[in-house]
Amino acid sequence: MPELPEVETVVQQLASVLPGKVVATEELIDLDIVGRRIERIYRKQKIIVVELTGEVVLLVHLKMTGQLIYEDKNKKQKDRVVGGHPTSDWVGSLPSKHTRAIISFKDGSKLFFNDQRKFGWLRLMDKSDWEKKVSALPPDVVDVGFTLAYLTNVLAKSSRAVKLVILDQAKMGGMGNIYANDALNIAKIHPKTPSNQLKTDAVKRLYAAMIRVIEAGISAGGASYSHFVGIEGQGGTYQDQFVVYDREGKACFNCGGVIKKISLGGRGTYFCPNCQLQ
Numbered sequence: 427m428p429e430l431p432e433v434e435t436v437v438q439q440l441a442s443v444l445p446g447k448v449v450a451t452e453e454l455i456d457l458d459i460v461g462r463r464i465e466r467i468y469r470k471q472k473i474i475v476v477e478l479t480g481e482v483v484l485l486v487h488l489k490m491t492g493q494l495i496y497e498d499k500n501k502k503q504k505d506r507v508v509g510g511h512p513t514s515d516w517v518g519s520l521p522s523k524h525t526r527a528i529i530s531f532k533d534g535s536k537l538f539f540n541d542q543r544k545f546g547w548l549r550l551m552d553k554s555d556w557e558k559k560v561s562a563l564p565p566d567v568v569d570v571g572f573t574l575a576y577l578t579n580v581l582a583k584s585s586r587a588v589k590l591v592i593l594d595q596a597k598m599g600g601m602g603n604i605y606a607n608d609a610l611n612i613a614k615i616h617p618k619t620p621s622n623q624l625k626t627d628a629v630k631r632l633y634a635a636m637i638r639v640i641e642a643g644i645s646a647g648g649a650s651y652s653h654f655v656g657i658e659g660q661g662g663t664y665q666d667q668f669v670v671y672d673r674e675g676k677a678c679f680n681c682g683g684v685i686k687k688i689s690l691g692g693r694g695t696y697f698c699p700n701c702q703l704q
Contacts, residue, residue, distance in 0.1 A: 428488055428510070429602030430566065431643030433472050436494065436509035441467040443496055443507060444476070447535065453528040454521075457550040459484060470560055471599035481553040486539070492546030495520065498535040515540050566599035567640045574633045581621040581629060588624060589617035590691045592636065600640060604671045607696045609635040611670035614680060616702045617695050628704055642667065670696045 428436075448463045462478040469475065474494075476484040486494070493510025497520065508516045515522045520538050527539040527548055539548060551559075565571035580597050581588065589610060592601045601609070610617050612635035615628055624632070669679060674687040674696060683700025 428472065429604060429643070430469075430472065430568070430600035430640060431605075433469050433474065433488070434644050436488075437467055437469045437474055439507055439509065440474070440494065440496065443498070443535075444537070447531040447533060449478075449529055450532045451528075451530045453530070454525065455527040455548060457484065457548065459529070459550065470563065471566060471595060475556070477553065483551055483553050483556045485547075485549045485551060485556070487547050489541070489543075489545035489547070491542040493540045495538040495540065496535065497538065498533075500534055510540075511542065513540070513542070564596065564598050567601055567636050568644070569599075572598060574630065577633050577636075578626075578629050581624055583622070585620045585622050587618045587690060588615060588621040588632070589695060591621045592632075593691070593693070601636060603693050604668070605636075605639045605643060607671040608639045608669035611678070611680065611696075611698060611702060612638065614701050615704050617690055617697050619704055624704065639669070670698065672696065 444464050445466055446464065449459045449461060452459055459478060459482075462480050462482070465477040465479060467474065467476050472487065474486040474488075476486065478484060486492075488494070488510050491511040493508065493513070493515065495516065496507045498506075506516070513524070515524055515538075520536075521528055522540060524540040524542050525538055526541050526544070526546070529537040529539075531537075539546070565576065577598070581591060584591050589606055591597060592609070593603065593606050607617070609632065613628065613631035615624065615632055670685055673685045676685050677683070678685055678698035678701060680698060681701040683698045685696055686699050688695050688697075
């Protein structure tokens, strides 16, 4: 599943081509968006939010294998921009057998939503209802509301392993598995440490590390380690700077110790037993 930096990359690229376009037709879906103009595109957690006229928003979640393909045959150079799970659909004829929705715009361009495993979704919601829902959600790691005080309070209230707490989207948005592993290594915190046992200095290190890895991921366009390849077919490069993730048996950048892999909460967890002691 794409993590926050990967989804942010898709949003930034779509935001460069979609605003101002008016929906001409919708196929394979019944969302009542025909005639509406796209106002803006942004992200909340891992949800892509498309604001439309008429005070509604179209919500898109790519889940495991979803992809968005924008096609503009009127342009000679970049007639497609793509994001999500990489398949031959990116360069093949569209629609394909994986196409779940087609949104055509009045200028002739189109947006395809494909999904091999059918876990992804598109939903239309009143803007006011969406804003109420957002107001009840926890802050994303990159939000202004994600402060040291907020993280300290969340960690102090749980005895669960710290890695599981920072991955909990009900507590904070955006810390996927790759970035959680790297942040904990940078902060020199063992992923199994009960979060309410972390000392003040450790929480401060973790807070700074979480911000650091997410910002690095966004700057790199995310990671292309697994299923995600960014818009325009260009994969992100964060995988070239993994700190500890997918580096089992290699030397820790902190201390030279050997990185170990375990399973925690059903997720692959990488850490250095030499320096991640707390």
